[in-house]
Amino acid sequence: MDDISKNLKKIDDNTYEVPIGYRPGMRVPGRIFVSSSLREMVEPGTIDQVANVATLPGIVKYSMAMPDAHLGYGFPIGGVAAFRENDGIISPGGVGFDINCGVRLLRSDLSAESVQPRINLLLDALFQAVPSGLGATGRLHATDAQLTEAFLSGAKWAVEEGYGFEADLTHCEESGHMQGADPAQVSIKARKRGRPQLGTLGSGNHFLEIQRIEEIYDEAVAKKFGLFKGQITIMIHCGSRGAGHQICTDHLDVLSRAVKKYNIAIPDKQLACAPLGSPEADHYFGGMVCAANYAWANRHIIAHWTREVFEKYLPGSKLDLVYDVAHNVAKIEEHEVDGKKEQLYVHRKGATRAFGPSRREVPDAYRAVGQPVIIPGSMGTSSYVLCGCDRSSELTFGSACHGAGRIMSRSQAIKQFKGTDVKSALNMRGIVVKATSPGMLAEEAPQVYKPSGDVVDVVHNLGIATKVARMVPLGVSKG
Amino acid sequence: MIAFEYLEHTADIMFRAYGSTQEEMLSHAASALFKAMVDPATIAVRESWTVEIEAPDLESLAYQWLSEIVFLFETESAVFSTFIVRLTQVGAMPDETIKLHAEIGGERIDLDRHAFGTEVKAVTRHKFGIKKNDLWCIQVVLDV
Numbered sequence: 036m037d038d039i040s041k042n043l044k045k046i047d048d049n050t051y052e053v054p055i056g057y058r059p060g061m062r063v064p065g066r067i068f069v070s071s072s073l074r075e076m077v078e079p080g081t082i083d084q085v086a087n088v089a090t091l092p093g094i095v096k097y098s099m100a101m102p103d104a105h106l107g108y109g110f111p112i113g114g115v116a117a118f119r120e121n122d123g124i125i126s127p128g129g130v131g132f133d134i135n136c137g138v139r140l141l142r143s144d145l146s147a148e149s150v151q152p153r154i155n156l157l158l159d160a161l162f163q164a165v166p167s168g169l170g171a172t173g174r175l176h177a178t179d180a181q182l183t184e185a186f187l188s189g190a191k192w193a194v195e196e197g198y199g200f201e202a203d204l205t206h207c208e209e210s211g212h213m214q215g216a217d218p219a220q221v222s223i224k225a226r227k228r229g230r231p232q233l234g235t236l237g238s239g240n241h242f243l244e245i246q247r248i249e250e251i252y253d254e255a256v257a258k259k260f261g262l263f264k265g266q267i268t269i270m271i272h273c274g275s276r277g278a279g280h281q282i283c284t285d286h287l288d289v290l291s292r293a294v295k296k297y298n299i300a301i302p303d304k305q306l307a308c309a310p311l312g313s314p315e316a317d318h319y320f321g322g323m324v325c326a327a328n329y330a331w332a333n334r335h336i337i338a339h340w341t342r343e344v345f346e347k348y349l350p351g352s353k354l355d356l357v358y359d360v361a362h363n364v365a366k367i368e369e370h371e372v373d374g375k376k377e378q379l380y381v382h383r384k385g386a387t388r389a390f391g392p393s394r395r396e397v398p399d400a401y402r403a404v405g406q407p408v409i410i411p412g413s414m415g416t417s418s419y420v421l422c423g424c425d426r427s428s429e430l431t432f433g434s435a436c437h438g439a440g441r442i443m444s445r446s447q448a449i450k451q452f453k454g455t456d457v458k459s460a461l462n463m464r465g466i467v468v469k470a471t472s473p474g475m476l477a478e479e480a481p482q483v484y485k486p487s488g489d490v491v492d493v494v495h496n497l498g499i500a501t502k503v504a505r506m507v508p509l510g511v512s513k514g
Numbered sequence: 515m516i517a518f519e520y521l522e523h524t525a526d527i528m529f530r531a532y533g534s535t536q537e538e539m540l541s542h543a544a545s546a547l548f549k550a551m552v553d554p555a556t557i558a559v560r561e562s563w564t565v566e567i568e569a570p571d572l573e574s575l576a577y578q579w580l581s582e583i584v585f586l587f588e589t590e591s592a593v594f595s596t597f598i599v600r601l602t603q604v605g606a607m608p609d610e611t612i613k614l615h616a617e618i619g620g621e622r623i624d625l626d627r628h629a630f631g632t633e634v635k636a637v638t639r640h641k642f643g644i645k646k647n648d649l650w651c652i653q654v655v656l657d658v
Contacts (some may be wrong), residue, residue: 078524106524108640108655132636169551169633172591203548227589238633239658277588280657284581288574300518304639318547357607441525445658472630514633 043067043074043082049493053085053098060090060300062106066097068431073102076442077502084111084405087302091116092124092310093146095379099431101386102493103440103485105133109305112385112441114218115434118311119418120378124299125316125504126308127323129382131363132283134323135330136241136274137208138387138437139338139359140420142260143267143345145352147247150267154312157245157348158469158510164241166235167514173234175336182230188212188222190330190359193335199342199356201257203335205398207359208388208406211331213366217321217444222285225322229278229329234336238471240438240479241273242411246418246506255314256404256503260357268506269354270418271337272411274363279326286319294379311380320365327364334359357420358407362387362437368396369434381432389435390502391425395502397446408500411492412486413439414476417507419491421500435500436491439484450478461511468506470513479513515649518546527632527656528641532649538577539650540614544583544597547637550656551587553629557579557595559619567614568604573644575601576652580637586618587618593628594620632658 044052046066051074053065069077081104088110089098095117104113109128118124122225143150150157166173177185184192191210194201204210219231236243248266251257262268275282289308293299293315299308309315338356345352365382372379390397391405401407405423412418416439427433443451454473457480459467470476488505495502520529529546533539548554565582569575579599586592596619604611635657642653 082526108526112525128640132638169630180609224585224589232588239635261521281585284636286586288577291639292570304627304642307639388593444522444524445527446520446522474629474631478632 047472049497053082057359058083058086058302058304061086063089063097064092065089066175067104068098068497069102070489070495073485073489073493077104078106081111082328084129085114087306088114088116091124091126091394092299092307092309093227094330101409101434101436102490103436103438105440105442107384109303110382110384113436114384115382115386115431117379117381117432120311120380123311123380124308125311125320125365126306126382127283127287127319127382128306129384130323130365131384132280133274133363134279134283134326135160135332135361137359137361137412138365139271139334140357140409141269141338141341141354141471142262143269143354145267145349146265147267149349150245152231153348154245154467154510157344158467158512160344160348161243161341162469162512164344165337165512167238167512169238172231172243175234177230177233179226182226183218185233185329185332186218186325186429187216187328189331190335198339199335203356206356207331208361211335211359213324213327216324216328217319217323220318220322220445221282221325225278225281225285228281229276232276232278233333235276236273236337236514237276238475241514242414243337243512244270244508245510246270246508248504249417249507250505252502252504253422259401259404260407260503261355262420262504267341269341270411273333273337275326278329280328283323286322290319323365327361335365348507358409360387360409370428379432380403383434386434387399387437388433389423389427390433391423391427393425408435410436410487411438412487413481414479414511415464415481416487416507419487419502420504421491422503423493423500424498426498427500430497431499436493439487439490441483442485443483445478447477448480448483449474452480466508467510468513475513523655527658530651530653532651534649536572536650537601539652540579540599541597542582543555543576543652543654547580547583547634547656548594550632551634552593552631554595556627556629557593558621559596560621561592563590563618565616565618568611570611572612575614576644577637577639577642579614580654584634584636591623592620592624594618613651634658
């Protein structure tokens with residue numbers, strides 16, 4: 036892959052530019068934030084995707100890729116782009132099918148010593164309590180009216196139904212319920228997929244993990260986030276399930292026709308889009324927000340069941356929400372462009388918001404330091420908590436990476452690894468794994484991802500978000 | 515003629531499906547999609563499902579057809595192994611409206627018997643395309 040790098044212009048040790056002209060029609064340059072070692076792992080197709088996004092109308096500053104960037108569809112995974120309200124577009128290619136796929140971190144008041152001996156028991160109970168895997172349906176049998184409420188008010192609805200606490204809401208991005216939901220933009224099909232799946236983890240790279248904090252990098256900020264060395268944390272990674280997938284599918288079909296109607300040239304059909312302010316754009320946004328809210332409700336319900344399991348096996352234990360972040364979403368945010376504040380539609384596809392202390396969106400509890408940025412590692416590798424910095428607003432419209440990022444295809448992984456071997460290798464390292472299918476463990480083997488530490492270091496070194504804590508897995512429940 | 519082949523993609527699943535007719539190509543594409551999720555050798559045909567789709571062009575029709583299979587899998591809790599596709603042209607103009615009628619054979623999910631692979635979240639439009647050379651060929655990337 037050496038030949039691709041000569042087309043990139045090195046800006047600094049962690050920033051490479053995809054110049055205008057890399058492909059025809061680019062309106063702005065691309066910016067890929069990687070170290071020199073990670074740059075070698077970026078596939079040519081990923082750079083093409085960064086360049087493709089740069090051709091979209093109304094794009095501001097740069098088409099960006101975070102350090103975990105890899106080949107996706109439409110935008111690359113790790114892609115970030117912002118569009119002006121007056122002449123920009125909105126595209127499901129910049130959000131993905133799993134709308135508001137995201138991560139939630141719970142902190143316990145437990146130390147690793149008290150949990151480790153019970154890890155098998157806890158994991159079995161969690162595996163039972165939180166339905167996961169292909170085709171799984173939930174314990175919760177939501178009615179159509181409840182589903183509408185979940186679309187409209189997300190985690191807030193979940194709290195009203197008795198899942199989680201009011202205090203949790205301020206510790207979610209968008210307080211767990213984004214404004215602008217329009218349930219009329221959710222098809223009957225999306226409802227049919229979404230209703231039985233509310234309260235399920237899903238499969239693929241989604242997981243529920245019991246972790247131990249291994250290292251604290253910043254004591255003062257860790258204290259603000261309520262984190263300490265040796266502490267047990269729980270991480271939940273999942274999204275909007277079939278509801279979100281179907282909402283995206285439905286609107287993609289409409290937007291594919293809209294590009295013809297509005298005469299927008301797109302280099303990739305997945306970048307189907309509509310001009311902001313058009314009915315097609317409004318409808319997609321209204322539907323997308325419904326899916327985002329569904330995902331927040333979903334993670335809220337799963338967190339509640341997790342708390343129940345801990346209460347049963349470790350009575351009196353307390354699991355508080357550190358933060359809940361979305362990493363597949365488009366949002367209206369105010370950012371400074373050429374010295375002027377503008378309303379932009381920021382698309383983050385496989386990228387986490389990383390706002391610093393000056394942003395009013397950061398909850399009061401964290402305003403002094405910046406928002407927690409939660410970066411899951413791959414199965415068996417470290418996850419990180421970072422703290423958003425104001426520099427992120429200048430560099431990346433307030434965005435950071437979202438994980439480690441794949442480097443090996445699933446088919447290659449299945450050829451190279453056996454699920455049972457992956458499981459025993461993890462067991463040898465003291466990590467217990469439960470999964471519905473051994474094939475899934477091979478596909479998600481730690482070796483198929485970039486080293487999460489390298490990815491996080493780029494974000495840290497650029498000053499987008501700084502490292503606060505590193506967690507190692509003790510037990511993983513996979514779909 | 516091979517019915518379909520999987521191509522390398524870092525995060526998702528990409529395949530090409532072939533057919534001497536559009537119908538055969540669409541049937542093979544459905545098989546390729548479903549094989550990514552469940553080993554067809556573990557599926558018996560005990561029930562059938564009917565699908566009807568109308569679309570303004572072949573590409574939109576193919577996209578809706580494949581998306582419909584993902585939808586049926588989730589909402590019917592069923593796995594499929596046979597796909598018989600029939601197309602009819604509505605109206606006199608080419609590409610005016612195409613109608614698909616399909617009979618899908620399979621059975622309800624049995625977690626003990628069916629060997630599950632990857633969950634297909636959706637059919638993407640990335641690099642999605644249909645071509646006719648000697649054979650009809652459709653290229654698809656699945657979000658997994």
